[in-house]
Amino acid sequence: MIDQVKRVVIVGGGSAGWLTAGIIAAEHAAASDQGLEVILVEAPDIKPIGVGEGTWPSMRATLERMGISETEFIGQCDVSFKQGSRFNGWIRGGDAPADHYYHPFTLPTGYPEVNLAVPWQQVRDQVSYAEAVCPQVAVCNGNLAPKTISTPEYAFALNYGYHLNAGKFADFLRRHCTQTLGVTHIKAHVSGVRSADNGDISALLIDQGEPIVGDLFVDCTGLAARLLGEHYGIGYVSKRGVLFNDTALAVQVDYPQPDAPIVSHTLSTAQRAGWVWDIGLPTRRGVGYVYSSAHSTDESAEAAVRAYLAPTIGKDAERVELRKLSFNPGHRREFWHRNCVAVGLSAGFLEPLEATALVLVELSATMIAEQLPSNRQVMDVVAGRFNRRFLYHWERIIDFLKLHYVLSERRDSDYWRDNLDASSVPDTLAEQLLLWRHDYPWRQDTVHAEEMFPSASFAYVLYGMGFSTAPFPHRRRRDQKACARAGELFRQTRADAQKLSGCLPSNRALLKKINAYGLQTI
Amino acid sequence: MTSHQLLNNIDHKELRVITKRAAEYGDQVMFSPTFPDEFRSVQAHYPIFFYKDNATGQFQAAAMFGFSTGENLFLSDRGWDATYIPLGIVRQPFLIGFQEFQEDGVSKTQRVIHLDMDSPRISKTEGESLFLEYGGNSPYLEQVASALELMHQGFERAPTFIAALLEHELLESFSLDIELNDGSNHQLQGFYTINEDTLAKLGGDQLAALNEAGWLQPIYMAIASQSHIRDLIERKNLQMARET
Numbered sequence: 088m089i090d091q092v093k094r095v096v097i098v099g100g101g102s103a104g105w106l107t108a109g110i111i112a113a114e115h116a117a118a119s120d121q122g123l124e125v126i127l128v129e130a131p132d133i134k135p136i137g138v139g140e141g142t143w144p145s146m147r148a149t150l151e152r153m154g155i156s157e158t159e160f161i162g163q164c165d166v167s168f169k170q171g172s173r174f175n176g177w178i179r180g181g182d183a184p185a186d187h188y189y190h191p192f193t194l195p196t197g198y199p200e201v202n203l204a205v206p207w208q209q210v211r212d213q214v215s216y217a218e219a220v221c222p223q224v225a226v227c228n229g230n231l232a233p234k235t236i237s238t239p240e241y242a243f244a245l246n247y248g249y250h251l252n253a254g255k256f257a258d259f260l261r262r263h264c265t266q267t268l269g270v271t272h273i274k275a276h277v278s279g280v281r282s283a284d285n286g287d288i289s290a291l292l293i294d295q296g297e298p299i300v301g302d303l304f305v306d307c308t309g310l311a312a313r314l315l316g317e318h319y320g321i322g323y324v325s326k327r328g329v330l331f332n333d334t335a336l337a338v339q340v341d342y343p344q345p346d347a348p349i350v351s352h353t354l355s356t357a358q359r360a361g362w363v364w365d366i367g368l369p370t371r372r373g374v375g376y377v378y379s380s381a382h383s384t385d386e387s388a389e390a391a392v393r394a395y396l397a398p399t400i401g402k403d404a405e406r407v408e409l410r411k412l413s414f415n416p417g418h419r420r421e422f423w424h425r426n427c428v429a430v431g432l433s434a435g436f437l438e439p440l441e442a443t444a445l446v447l448v449e450l451s452a453t454m455i456a457e458q459l460p461s462n463r464q465v466m467d468v469v470a471g472r473f474n475r476r477f478l479y480h481w482e483r484i485i486d487f488l489k490l491h492y493v494l495s496e497r498r499d500s501d502y503w504r505d506n507l508d509a510s511s512v513p514d515t516l517a518e519q520l521l522l523w524r525h526d527y528p529w530r531q532d533t534v535h536a537e538e539m540f541p542s543a544s545f546a547y548v549l550y551g552m553g554f555s556t557a558p559f560p561h562r563r564r565r566d567q568k569a570c571a572r573a574g575e576l577f578r579q580t581r582a583d584a585q586k587l588s589g590c591l592p593s594n595r596a597l598l599k600k601i602n603a604y605g606l607q608t609i
Numbered sequence: 610m611t612s613h614q615l616l617n618n619i620d621h622k623e624l625r626v627i628t629k630r631a632a633e634y635g636d637q638v639m640f641s642p643t644f645p646d647e648f649r650s651v652q653a654h655y656p657i658f659f660y661k662d663n664a665t666g667q668f669q670a671a672a673m674f675g676f677s678t679g680e681n682l683f684l685s686d687r688g689w690d691a692t693y694i695p696l697g698i699v700r701q702p703f704l705i706g707f708q709e710f711q712e713d714g715v716s717k718t719q720r721v722i723h724l725d726m727d728s729p730r731i732s733k734t735e736g737e738s739l740f741l742e743y744g745g746n747s748p749y750l751e752q753v754a755s756a757l758e759l760m761h762q763g764f765e766r767a768p769t770f771i772a773a774l775l776e777h778e779l780l781e782s783f784s785l786d787i788e789l790n791d792g793s794n795h796q797l798q799g800f801y802t803i804n805e806d807t808l809a810k811l812g813g814d815q816l817a818a819l820n821e822a823g824w825l826q827p828i829y830m831a832i833a834s835q836s837h838i839r840d841l842i843e844r845k846n847l848q849m850a851r852e853t
Contacts, residue, residue, distance in 0.1 A: 236666035604665045609780060609801070 090463040092302040093124060098277055098314060099307030100129030102253055103431025105260035107305055107452040108270045109153045114456035118269030128273040128299055140366050140373050141169055141353050141442035142248040144192050147241045149449045155263055157240035158605040163259045165252035165368045167349045168594055170223055170233050170245060176357040178552055180497040188217060188551025189227060192246040194543045195220035197576045204527045204546050205566045206573030216550035222583035229588055230348040232597035240606045244587060250366045280318045287426045304427045312433035319424050325417040329489055329511055331379035332361050332438040333416055336392050336409040340372050340400050349594040359500040363395050364439060369598050377438045382502040418481045423470035428455060435481060440491060443484050480539055486516040487540050494552035523549060527556050616722040618740045627736035630689035634730050637681050640671040641697035644763035645770045645827035652834035654691040656841060659780055659801040668771045676797050682844035696756050702728030703753050705761050720761060722754060773824050778807050790846045803831050
């Protein structure tokens with residue numbers, strides 16, 4: 088008799104837990120009699136940590152697969168559109184307005200047939216890389232939306248993800264999961280784990296009621312990692328030696344007027360010991376300083392946040408209450424052990440520089456849903472694949488985040504100087520950088536079919552930060568092709584930027600209209 | 610900016626309205642909004658497409674007169690070449706307005722006729738009178754009033770019709786590729802039609818519900834109207850032949 092997987096139990100009800108429940112339930116028809124049984128158990132009094140207020144564009148497909156109406160999602164989760172990130176003060180530091188660059192979500196014009204990074208080298212003194220190759224920069228500068236009221240749900244004029252209220256998002260997902268997708272919701276404290284003879288988890292003991300038996304257990308208990316960490320003792324790989332930031336001071340601030348513009352990208356402003364995020368929701372801004380506790384005291388970090396806020400909120404900057412979060416940057420040694428898999432903060436946590444928390448949840452839950460083992464015998468095979476893939480993803484994210492630091496010319500504090508220390512740079516990143524000094528990031532840099540970062544992302548950061556790639560010693564066909572089409576594609580980018588700037592509504596105007604009329608599904 | 614005034618027989622006693630059909634009076638338009646109750650009359654002459662209103666993203670039905678902005682292939686020196694002109698055109702320069710009033714202490718709204726004073730149709734010397742010598746409505750104004758009333762009722766019901774189409778996934782976007790006699794190619798984008806495949810697969814209960822709501826007839830009227838695309842292309846060919 089083979090032990091079939093008939094019941095998946097998810098522990099924890101933050102955005103990770105409910106996203107995982109929804110993705111698995113939708114794929115495995117949990118709402119039908121023949122479907123998989125999906126249970127989510129959540130302690131009634133634990134507040135979700137509420138980080139992860141920025142998503143990648145992948146969230147659109149994730150929500151659509153779960154059968155969620157984008158109009159309802161936007162109306163109920165304080166959503167605004169995110170079209171990328173703008174990095175301020177990362178190149179040389181100081182307040183010079185020129186010290187900024189964009190990492191937009193829209194791929195460069197001509198990508199992936201033509202690599203415009205090659206001909207851009209000729210004009211790099213006149214126009215920034217992102218502006219030359221992507222019309223989204225102009226749209227971000229104007230605080231405009233990535234679509235119009237006539238654009239159907241999830242479709243776009245320019246690629247976008249979301250800024251959202253994480254607490255409301257979890258509530259919204261819970262309603263959808265329980266009312267539409269057939270997820271069973273149990274409110275109880277998990278007080279212990281009952282083990283099977285083979286070491287699997289056979290059931291969760293709860294404070295009130297029968298133990299919850301299951302075939303696969305998903306640990307979405309946040310930093311506590313109740314199952315994978317506490318129960319199984321799976322070790323944690325700290326990356327503090329690579330990514331120094333381990334503390335955050337977060338605050339929510341009101342707009343000066345209710346109809347103030349909503350910025351359509353995440354602002355990331357470099358500081359002496361970290362950087363400040365600034366995320367615009369329709370109702371408020373979420374701001375936070377994420378820094379290295381080894382390089383800054385809490386007091387000077389607090390002073391930095393208040394100084395950052397002062398120009399936009401005036402005297403209130405002295406009064407707002409800051410919330411402190413501490414974390415150990417890194418991830419578990421493995422993520423799927425026996426019949427238990429960790430998704431979300433229980434799997435690991437890194438600073439939100441490229442908003443990778445929620446996308447990792449989406450990717451993890453999607454892989455679990457798509458490769459859900461039909462029985463216990465094959466589960467270890469899937470677990471092995473899962474562990475290899477996600478170790479790879481974590482390493483690529485760590486490399487990509489570190490890339491932002493090693494490219495900086497800032498030397499104004501130990502923090503920036505220490506970031507250049509060779510011992511803090513992963514070998515994989517050092518190798519990549521060496522290659523990129525002699526050739527442009529291109530398709531060869533994406534090794535796997537499901538790579539998280541396309542070569543376009545590397546190019547946006549590298550050339551945004553002023554990186555130089557030496558010209559190739561001889562003329563290659565692909566470079567020739569790129570140079571031949573450069574004039575036309577640069578013109579097209581400029582024309583698109585102008586046209587879109589003329590016809591797209593402001594971020595706030597579109598959100599108002601969506602709440603009044605809704606987006607069409609076609 | 611258009612200036613709309615509440616129509617009354619004192620301020621507007623002397624006004625006349627030019628009912629001639631010509632470009633200078635604002636008739637040079639690609640389409641006119643229409644509504645399901647008008648489909649039967651419209652489909653005898655014009656293709657009926659659906660489009661999204663720019664301001665709200667909501668679907669509207671349209672009687673098509675041309676293939677590009679500002680093109681009306683029914684309009685010529687001799688006027689409008691069709692025996693039926695959609696009410697959305699005929700009602701110009703009048704529109705429906707709402708007025709609040711008190712009745713037995715309860716505030717109510719009533720429909721009133723507004724006049725677009727900036728319309729080139731408004732004249733003091735030429736066209737149809739609005740009022741009779743001693744203040745009563747002219748037959749022309751009576752006709753306009755009943756057209757406005759019909760439109761009001763029709764547009765008020767239209768969103769339910771659209772909702773039914775969306776619910777049954779009966780709308781689909783399409784792009785029309787046209788090759789004219791001179792070999793030039795044109796494309797019409799941003800419009801929607803009835804998805805006939807989905808319609809053909811609807812079950813008896815769904816069809817009965819649509820029929821009961823009164824939507825089955827306009828759905829088939831919209832489908833039948835597609836035959837006028839050919840006619841519109843011919844008009845375009847003729848116009849280009851005349852111009853060369």
